Amino acid sequence: MTAIQTSIATSASTTHVTSPAAVARLRSVGKNYGSVRALRGIDFEVHAGELVALLGPNGAGKTTIVKLLLGLIQPDAGRVSVFGRDPIHPDNRMRTGAMLQVGRVPETLRVREHIDLFSSYYNHPLPLARTLACAGLEKIADRKFGDLSGGQRQRVLFSLALCGDPDLIFLDEPTVGLDVEARRAIWDEIRNIVAHGKTVLLTTHYLQEADALADRIAVINQGTIIQQGTPAEIKSLTSGKFIRCVTSIPIREISQLAGVSEVKQDREAVEIRACEAESVLRELLRRDPNLSGLEVTAAGLEEAFLALTKEDNLAPAAN
Amino acid sequence: MNNTIRNFEQMENSRSFVHRSRIYLKETKYEFLKNLRLRMYTVSVITFPLMFYILFGLVLNSNQTIGRVRVPAYLLVTYATFGVIGASLFGTAAGLASDRGLGWLEVKRASPMPPFAYFAAKIAVSMLFSVTVVALLIILGFAFGGVRMPALNVAELLAILGLGSLPFSAMGLAIGYFSGPNSAPATINLIYLPLSFCSGLWVPFMFLPKFLRQIGLALPPYHLSELALGTVGAGVGSITRHWEVLVAFTLICLGIARIGFQRDQGKLYG
Numbered sequence: 405m406t407a408i409q410t411s412i413a414t415s416a417s418t419t420h421v422t423s424p425a426a427v428a429r430l431r432s433v434g435k436n437y438g439s440v441r442a443l444r445g446i447d448f449e450v451h452a453g454e455l456v457a458l459l460g461p462n463g464a465g466k467t468t469i470v471k472l473l474l475g476l477i478q479p480d481a482g483r484v485s486v487f488g489r490d491p492i493h494p495d496n497r498m499r500t501g502a503m504l505q506v507g508r509v510p511e512t513l514r515v516r517e518h519i520d521l522f523s524s525y526y527n528h529p530l531p532l533a534r535t536l537a538c539a540g541l542e543k544i545a546d547r548k549f550g551d552l553s554g555g556q557r558q559r560v561l562f563s564l565a566l567c568g569d570p571d572l573i574f575l576d577e578p579t580v581g582l583d584v585e586a587r588r589a590i591w592d593e594i595r596n597i598v599a600h601g602k603t604v605l606l607t608t609h610y611l612q613e614a615d616a617l618a619d620r621i622a623v624i625n626q627g628t629i630i631q632q633g634t635p636a637e638i639k640s641l642t643s644g645k646f647i648r649c650v651t652s653i654p655i656r657e658i659s660q661l662a663g664v665s666e667v668k669q670d671r672e673a674v675e676i677r678a679c680e681a682e683s684v685l686r687e688l689l690r691r692d693p694n695l696s697g698l699e700v701t702a703a704g705l706e707e708a709f710l711a712l713t714k715e716d717n718l719a720p721a722a723n
Numbered sequence: 724m725n726n727t728i729r730n731f732e733q734m735e736n737s738r739s740f741v742h743r744s745r746i747y748l749k750e751t752k753y754e755f756l757k758n759l760r761l762r763m764y765t766v767s768v769i770t771f772p773l774m775f776y777i778l779f780g781l782v783l784n785s786n787q788t789i790g791r792v793r794v795p796a797y798l799l800v801t802y803a804t805f806g807v808i809g810a811s812l813f814g815t816a817a818g819l820a821s822d823r824g825l826g827w828l829e830v831k832r833a834s835p836m837p838p839f840a841y842f843a844a845k846i847a848v849s850m851l852f853s854v855t856v857v858a859l860l861i862i863l864g865f866a867f868g869g870v871r872m873p874a875l876n877v878a879e880l881l882a883i884l885g886l887g888s889l890p891f892s893a894m895g896l897a898i899g900y901f902s903g904p905n906s907a908p909a910t911i912n913l914i915y916l917p918l919s920f921c922s923g924l925w926v927p928f929m930f931l932p933k934f935l936r937q938i939g940l941a942l943p944p945y946h947l948s949e950l951a952l953g954t955v956g957a958g959v960g961s962i963t964r965h966w967e968v969l970v971a972f973t974l975i976c977l978g979i980a981r982i983g984f985q986r987d988q989g990k991l992y993g
Contacts, residue, residue, distance in 0.1 A: 474833045494737060497835040504833060507825030508904070512760035517753055524749045525835045527738070548760075564830070574833075 427452050427572055427603050428473050433482035435468055435627075442468045444627040445482070450572070455594070455604040457618035459611065465627040466607035467505065470576045473605070474502055486572070498527055501565035502574040503558075511550025515541055515560055518549065519567050526568030539563035539593060555586025562590065566597065573597065575606045579613060591616055615639075639702075645681035648673050650697040651688065661687050673697055738837075746837060750844035758814060758848060763908075768813055769856055772806030775925070776860055781868050789927050792957040795868030797927060799860050800880065800955055804948040805924040806856035807884045811891035812898070812911045814849030819899025820907035823987065846892045853888035857881055872955065880954040887947040890969050893976035894943075900983025918944055943972045 428450040435443040443465045450456050458466045471477045472484045475491030486496050509518075516532065519541075523529035536542045539559045544552065549560060558578060565573050575594065579587040587610075594617055598604055608614055614621045615635045623631040623638065631638060644665065650673045651658075659667045663680035678684040681700055688695055738746075758764045780798035789797045822828040831841060861877060864870035872880070895911075902910045919925060921935050922944035928936065939945045946965040952958040 476829060476832060494835070497833070500833075502830065502833040504826060504830050506827055506830055508821055509827055509830075510757050512757050513753055517756065521749050521753050522834055522836075524746050525837075527742070561830070564834070568835070 425452050426450065428486045428605065429484070430469065430472065430479075431483040431485075433469075433472065433479045433484055435465075435472065435477070436480050442627050443472075443479075446624075446627070446629055448622060448629055448632075450603060450605050452571075452603055453598075453601055454619045455598045455606060455617055457614035457621045458605065458607040458624055459609070459614040459621050460607075460624035461609055464609075464624045466609075466624060467576055469624075470502070470504070470574050470605065470607060474500065474574060498568070499570050500572045500574065501568055501570035502576070503561045503565040503578055504574075504576050505580070506561065509549050509557070509561070512548055514546055514548050515552070515563075516545040518560060519563055522564045523567045526570075528569055529567050530569045535563050535567040538566055538596065540589060553586075555582050555589065558582060558586070558590060559593070562593065570602070572603045572605070575604060577607055577609070579608070579610065587613070644677060644679040646699075646701045647676040647678055647681060647684065647688075648697070648699040648701075649676075649688065649695050650674075651692045651695045653688065653692050653695075657691075658688070743837065747840050747843055750836075750840040751847045754818075754844040754848045755851060758818075758852065764813055764817075768806070768810045768852055769859065772802045772809065772856055773859060773863065775805070776802040776863060777867075779925075781863065785868060789929075790957060792955055793869070795864055796870045796872070796955045797952070797957055799864040799868065799870055800951045800957070801924045801927065801948050803857040803860045803880070803884055804887070804922075804944060804951055805919050806860065807853040807888050807947075808891045808919060808924075808944055809915060810852040810856055811849040811888040812895045812915055813908070814852060815845045815892045815895030816898040816902070816911050817907050818845060819896060820902050821904040823899065824904030828987075842896065845896075846889070849892045849895070850885055850888045854881055854885045857884045876954045880951060883951050883954065884947070887951070887969070890943055890947070890973040890976065893973045893980065896980035897976045897983065900980055900987070918942055921945075922948060924948055943969055 426449040430446045430448045433443055433446045433448075434441070446465070446469065448469065458469060460466050468477070472479055473486055473491055475486075475493075475496070484491055487493075487499060489496060513521075516536070519532060519535050523532065523535065529535075530538070533542075536545050539562050541556075541559055541563055544556055547556075549557065552560065562575070562578060565575065578594070579590050582590070591613070594604065594606070598617075606614075606617060618635060621631075621633065621635055621638050622629050648670070655667050655669060655674060658664060658674065658676060661684055663678050663684045664676055665679055666677040668675050676684065685698075685700070776798060780795050780802065784794045784798075787794045819828075822831075828841070832838065857880065861870075861872075861880070898910060898914070899907065921931070921939045922928070922942045923931055923936075923939055924944060928939060928945065928948075931939065946960075946968045949958045949960050950962065950965045950969075953962065
């Protein structure tokens with residue numbers, strides 16, 4: 405008995421030497437919706453105090469992970485735990501807040517009324533004024549939900565996730581469909597709650613959003629986590645540069661240059677993805693002295709994401 | 724499934740009684756405000772029975788009698804029954820179907836809300852609107868129809884129809900669990916209007932064709948209206964029998980709603 409416990413403890417400590425306590429954890433979790441395999445053997449953890457972004461295209465399984473962690477659905481395989489317990493444990497709901505994607509929210513209630521009701525569910529909610537301030541809702545507290553703009557509606561849902569002063573907050577696509585300004589306003593508020601020591605799991609299909617907010621990114625596609633790491637680590641997975649220029653060299657000729665992995669026409673210019681930018685540039689300039697509009701950039705998160713989620717990269721995982 | 728329900732109960736127990744009562748009260752208060760401000764609800768639930776009563780009970784037919792009872796008194800009771808059923812069905816089914824289908828109920832389920840507070844609020848508010856419709860009809864009848872009833876009978880009418888909202892709230896929950904978010908109001912009307920007609924709530928029961936009366940005898944609204952008609956001296960049939968039918972109907976509807984509730988606990992919306 406003791407020997408087994410020791411060996412479990414040892415194996416646990418060796419695999420997670422650097423991790424602080426896992427607040428939420430999925431172990432080999434599988435979930436099917438009928439014949440659709442939404443999740444295939446997911447191993448994933450969220451640690452205290454961090455902001456993790458689950459990044460993936462629509463239908464990748466992000467929302468399913470959030471619902472499993474909230475205990476709204478049950479896994480078909482594997483184990484899900486939050487605060488070391490089954491997610492449906494009643495105490496967990498007191499310690500978590502969730503912003504989910506909602507089709508319709510009762511429109512005839514005012515912002516302050518929605519918050520008042522949700523606050524009443526918790527044992528130790530934030531004072532109303534604090535919640536309003538945290539979500540930037542002070543000026544529209546007396547407006548009915550139905551009269552709000554898209555960004556304001558998202559902020560109300562955000563406030564409902566915060567109002568109970570929970571330790572762990574789930575934000576499922578918090579800025580979907582919002583314009584840049586509204587999105588940045590929500591980002592500021594998310595940064596603010598992380599600064600207050602909360603743990604946040606964010607799902608998004610905006611790469612920029614994951615890059616701007618997350619301590620750690622897990623890239624998910626077709627129900628499998630294909631990569632995890634800091635934003636910088638994810639970006640570094642795709643080495644190489646982007647070259648953009650206006651040139652008379654035909655695309656077919658460029659694509660045959662050594663070191664070029666992809667070429668495409670973009671309006672008047674060509675965009676070249678190259679693993680050895682210097683040699684490609686030398687060759688381009690030699691062949692076309694009139695080459696103009698030259699830009700060279702490092703591949704960003706977007707490129708990394710596209711490379712990671714390409715179908716052929718998934719072939720081994722799909723079995 | 725049972726685990727989930729047991730956990731909900733535990734959660735209820737982990738709160739103080741005062742805290743729990745406060746949640747139930749707030750849930751009810753905001754459910755009330757939500758419906759009160761929803762024109763679609765107030766118009767269909769309050770205005771229609773009043774309009775029908777003014778037209779058929781006060782403007783037309785007001786000098787006639789049905790048996791020994793004057794039309795304004797008789798139709799006051801049947802339209803009150805009609806109003807109660809509408810307030811209860813729309814107060815439960817429409818909101819539940821929309822909250823379920825469009826994700827709002829899931830947000831609430833993810834919160835520490837005691838799940839029964841959600842249903843209790845809908846049932847309480849339906850009852851409140853039911854009693855309001857009945858009270859407004861009584862005021863109209865007294866003011867413009869020359870209806871006179873002893874205070875005790877008025878109280879009895881309010882009590883019977885207030886309680887009578889329960890079977891139809893239960894029915895509404897069952898409908899809410901088995902209809903789509905946008906089709907629910909149509910589904911309700913499709914059930915509500917024929918049900919009311921066949922139970923003699925629009926046209927007095929004895930004036931219906933025989934085959935409709937045979938259907939009507941099996942319908943819960945008929946039994947509720949006969950109980951209510953007793954307060955103006957026009958009820959027929961066994962009172963015990965009427966109550967038995969209504970209680971059995973309530974239990975069946977709650978059973979169906981419970982199947983829907985449990986199915987939802989394991990359901991996902993993608």
